Amino acid sequence: MLSPETRMIIKSTAPVLEDHGVAITTRFYSRMFDEHPELLNIFNHANQAQGRQQTALAKTVYAAAVHIDNLEEIMPAVIQIAHKHVSLGVKPEHYPIVGAHLLIAMKEVLGDAATDEIIQAWSDAYGVIADAFISVERSMYQTTAEQENGWNYFKDFVVARKVKESDVITSFYLKPADGSNVPTYIPGQYISVRVSIPGEKYTMIRQYSLSQASKPDEFRISIKREADNDPNGIVSIYLHKQVDEGDRLEVSAPAGVFVLDASKSTPVAFISGGVGITPMMSMFETVATSTPERPTVFLHGARNRNQHAFDEDIKSFVNRMENASYSTVYSDEENGFITRAMLEEHVDPAGDAYVCGPVPFMVNMIRELRNIGMDDSRIHYEFFGPAMDLEELKSQ
The missing domain is CATH 2.40.30.10 (Translation factors)
Structure with missing residues (x-):
């Protein structure tokens, strides 16, 4: 448990982290990899080069500061990140390394503004947050290893x-x-x-x-x-x-939280763009084979027919289902995008929608699904890349 004084200090630094978070995390990664180059065997080098990982971590640290009075608010994000950590083979002994370099980076970037009192408060807060990750990941590793045919790491x-x-x-x-x-x-x-x-x-x-x-x-x-x-x-x-x-x-063993609720029989829509079709295929096939009577819609956008994967497979499943429809659009052709009118025609807002594809595609689909009356709790999506602020994506 964090003291009231510590929580107050953490909350007071939130605006500073919002302004300087990326500078801190950029310095953090640089320092950590200089001293622990073996960690480059885990981290995505392209995301590092493009600054995506630095930005994602900065958002996570800022969210922790904002919600320090009730860290349960960020548990969905913790669980999502923990799934990624388990799939990468992150271990408990990595957390002290991260914590030490993160605090040093804060001090180096913020200078005299990062007083001993502030650094100690963040050290205490990091310990609580790291313990939450370690606990969640320990449970995941145990479950993964103990399931039939399961294993840990690679x-x-x-x-x-x-x-x-x-x-x-x-x-x-x-x-x-x-x-x-x-x-x-x-x-x-x-x-x-x-x-x-x-x-x-x-x-x-x-x-x-x-x-x-x-x-x-x-x-x-x-x-x-x-x-x-x-x-x-x-x-x-x-x-x-x-x-x-x-x-x-x-x-690695399977992981991830963007998953189909196969217990439902209510209408479901799968909406994908480009390679975002891949998780939809496991979901759609499961519905087609286990609950073929479930009202189902599959909408997919690709650049052109030559880049459209699984077209015949989807048609084959649709033909065996009782209440399914399938529509595709190609951006190289006129009017080749999934529009609000298309969603209104095909998607039942009282059902669930699963969305996956490039970020601009998802932003547009989430916005338009909300515009046709679908509640956020029924809109499920996957983002390819480092963990990001899901509320920010929703709000765009």
Whole structure:
């Protein structure tokens, strides 16, 4: 528990963190990686280079300051980040390292404004927040390891099949190298893939949504190949060009909170853009096979037909369902975007909507779903990249 005096100090520093948070987190990461370069085996280098991770951490620290009187308010964000940490293999011993360098960075950036009293208050607050993460993650690791066919950290898998789904998306079917089965997962979850790329000093980890309903013996991930000059594309290009059937990849157990509520029978809409279709496929297939009578809508936007993955698969599922519809739009064509009118025509605002795609797409879809009368509690979405302020995304 934090003392009233400590909480007061933390709240008083919130405006400063809002103004200087990114400068603090940028200095923090620089210091930490200088002294602990081994942590570069965990962190996404592209996100670091683009400043995305620094911004995400700054928002998290600021949110902690604002809600220090009631940290339960940020528990949904803690749980979401904890899932990402577990998929990356973050361990309890990493937290003291982070805390020490974060406090030093605060002092260096804020100078004399960061008094000993303020630094001590933040040290106490960080200890409470770190304990919350460690506790949540310990429980997740235990659950993951104890489930049937479960494991912690990374395990060797073999690429059993590699299937081209469109001009830019390829599916990788992964089976455990030891011949075992895989754990059951919730539709919408993801796995992490860790690779050692020739010429790169550190390993690289990326998260990929599981793109089919849970199967006993395999995972399927469907990966978009990014452009050669995209700093985010180094892993996807390597997987597309260098990894073949029979090769091995290190894989984490399934994680993630953007998941289908399969217990419901009320109307549901899946709304995706581009490679955001991947988590929708596991959700949609689950509905199609387990509750085919459920009123279901699938709306998808792609750049063009050649970049549209899973079209025939979705049509096949729709044909077996009792009350399902499927519509697509292509941005290269006239009027090729999902509009409010399209949502009004197809989506029941009394049901649930799952949204995934590029951030501008999600911002627009969330706004328009609200405009047609859907409550925020019924709008579920996934953001690709570092954790961000979900309330900020909602409000845009």
